[in-house]
Amino acid sequence: MQHHHSVDASGVFQGLSETGLGAELRAQLATQENVQAALAVDLSDTLQFGSGLVALTSERLLARAPGALAWQSWPLQPGMVLRMLDHGGVGTLELHDASRRLQLWRFTLGAQAQALRLVQRFEQHVERLGSASAAPVAPEEEALCPVCHASLPPDSEECPACARAQQPHTSTWVLLRLWRFARPYKKQLAAGFALTLASTAASLVPPYMTIPLMDDILIPYQSGQQISASLVAMYLGGLLLSALLAWGLGWARTYILALVSERIGADLRTTTYEHLMRLSLDYFGSKRTGDLMARIGSETDRINVFLSLNALDFATDVLMICMTAAILFSINPWLALVTLVPLPFIAWLIHNVRDRLRTGFERIDRVWSEVTNVLADTIPGIRVVKAFAQEKREAQRFRAANQHNLEVNDRLNKTWSLFSPTVSLMTEIGLLVVWGFGIWLVAHNQITVGVLAAFIAYIGRFYTRLDSMSRIVSVTQKAAAGAKRIFDILDHVSNVPDPAHPVKVDDVRGAIEMRDIGFRYGSRTVVRNLSLQIRPGEMIGLVGHSGSGKSTLVNLISRFYDVSDGAILVDGVDIRRMAVADFRRHIGLVLQEPFLFFGTVAENIAYGKPDATREEIVAAARAAHAHEFILRLPHGYDSLVGERGQGLSGGERQRISIARALLIDPRILILDEATSAVDTETEKEIQKALDNLVKGRTTIAIAHRLSTLRKADRLVVMDRGEIVEVGPHDELMAQQGAYWRLYEAQARRAEEDAQAAGILPSPHSAHPAGKL
DSSP, X not given: OOOOOOHHXXXXXXXXXXXXXXXXXXXXXXXXXXXXXXXXXXXXXXXXXXXXXXXXXXXXXXXXXXXXXXXXXXXXXXXXXXXXXXXXXXXXXEEEOSSSXXXXXXXXXXXXXXXXXXXXXXXHHHHHTTOOOOOOOOOTTOOBOTTTXXXXXXXXXXXXXXXXXOOOOOOGGGGGGGXXXXXXXXXXXXXXXXXXXXXXXXHTHHHHHHHHIIIIIIHHHHTTOOOOHHHHHHHHHHHHHHHHHHHHHHHHXXXXXXXXXXXXXXXXXXXXXXXXXXXOHHHHHTSOHHHHHHIIIIIHHHHHHIIIIIHHHHHHHHHHHHHHHHHHHHHOHHHHHHHXXXXXXXXXXXXXXXXXXXXXXXXXXXXXXXXXXXXXXXXXXXXXXXXXXXXXXXXXXXXXXXXXXXXXHHHHHHHHHHHHXXXXXXXXXXXXXXXXXXXXXXXXXXXXXXXXXXXXXXXXXXXXXXXXXXXXXXXXHHHHHHHXXXXXXXXXXXXXXXXXXXXXXXXXXXXXXXEEXXXXXXXXXXXXXXXXXXXXXXXXXXXXXXXXXXXXXXXXXXXXXXXXXXXXXXXXXXXXGSOHHHHXXXXXXXOSSOOOOSSBHHHHHTTTOTTOOHHHHHHHXXXXXXXXXXHTSTTGGGOBOXXXXXXXXXXXXXXXXXXXXXXXXXXXXXXXXXTTTSOHHHHHHHHHHHHHHHTTSEEEEEOSSGGGXXXXXXXXXXXXXXXXXXXXXXXXXXXXXXXXXXXXXXXXXXXXXXXXXXXXXXXXXXXXXXXX
């Protein structure tokens, strides 16, 4: 058999020669079947690195996912769509037919060109098959929504209009996923179920005792017979014993299951929070703080209440109904059948109302998150609110969100308020039918009065439980909506994955190499074709206009995002091959706006090294020129700094953040506008601290004032995501290029500011002699 592949895919075959995927692909091809385009996929569904391949021929799409043993094949058909999305350095290729998604592959954006070529060739083949609906590939600077074809906002792959219009689809079955958290407590759950069964059985004894009480004692007494005191004492003792037994078993059941549900809720919160901490920065950039707080807080509480109370009550109701039905059929089958008449109507009503409640409760959750988002925005930013006198505006915004929440709840309550009384009405009608049919049976001597009394007692419990089960629909849908919002977090995979077999690097020297790296925020290219080598211990200054890609570059070096193209190497090792946490332990970061946590000064300095001794903390503070002002605080190092460090000045917060970086002794240091937000005197203090910090470390500094970078070994000038100049300050000034223009513009601006402040005389203030 002779196999052929096209020129377009040859590069892929060459790149995969070592892994054997190229040879395997050739073996899959039929005679004269040509490969039109191919894509090397290097990420699994869980974003672990691996080797896979997607290939297009003139007749079908072939693929072997990373880690898969077998090849898959999809014949090309009209209406099929191959769609490419990317965000934060990870590309996604989705194959759809007219009704559903068939397959999904993930890859790093180094293979983006191959993916685009594959999508283009795929669309050409599908169009030739008669499909006119294949969506064109959007140009690089304007990504389109695949549904409504509207332009997507920058840095986003989700269409806001479609997201708002999309109806929620929450299934009650999502609650079964909670079994993952309940599995460690299966013995306690089994014990709780056994106690539930026993307590329910004990509670069903008293109605059965009414049969001999009526037929053997009360009715004979009305006929003139004497009452047997011993028989009465036996029956009453049985009633008391069954009541005490049901109470004791019910208490033990409730206590055990409440303990288990609390532990399940605690595990759910902890797991969700830990997973949230592992997600990449782009996830938090698209989420509101209040919404995430509501999910981990109120949603887990709602699930907790459902597991500890509602699910327990529901299980008791089901057991009660089943056991009651069995007892009723054992006493009189015909009367039992009449008792069950309302059941089909109630089931039909629950089925119809359930979908409305499900969508309604998820909509309520989203609207409630709008209320919490207003709180999360305004309370931390209360100083800005008051500074701009926007109290009324924020109050109006909260009132509007609260009113929206009220309207959504009112619409749902219309459905719920009709549902519950309707179920109660059906149960009352059912009880009336039982009374009528029971009296007819007594009149025809088919049952005794005692049997009818027992039936009525059982039916009272039966219909009470039935009404309670109908109410469980509401809380179940609430819990399902909450569980879905929790699992939305747990199902999200980080765009900065840990490798399956990370390279352990204990001793980092600090050599950094960037090889033809590129990066995209959604549809916008920010860094392109950038190459740079930084020697260990060298200080590099990044300069350029706002938006030139400086902060993005340091984010890529810190691996807050992964590069779309090329690679970043530290000491010759691709940073994507290192465990994220291990790699970041070697990086110290000092930001323009330092963030301090609520706690003491010492705790904030020791944040990166919680086990640091007081001597190490003081030494770091001294090196950061923070020791003197810390001692002037009321309680020194044990003084509380307040939320976000509001009790300290900007310069004091910055020096504490420098001490925090010094304490972990990083080999790579990143300074992002560390002195731009302070006055000149404070800047001098911070600069002294930075001089101590950069000694012996590979340093990458972004500075607002170019004069602060004169001590840098080299300056890297960036423009539109590319490096345009590299060299020392004096050399770049002599070239009179991009850096010289930036420096001169900043010097002129500083001179104009000084003249405006009256520090320097204005060039227009000179007057002829004698004229003032």
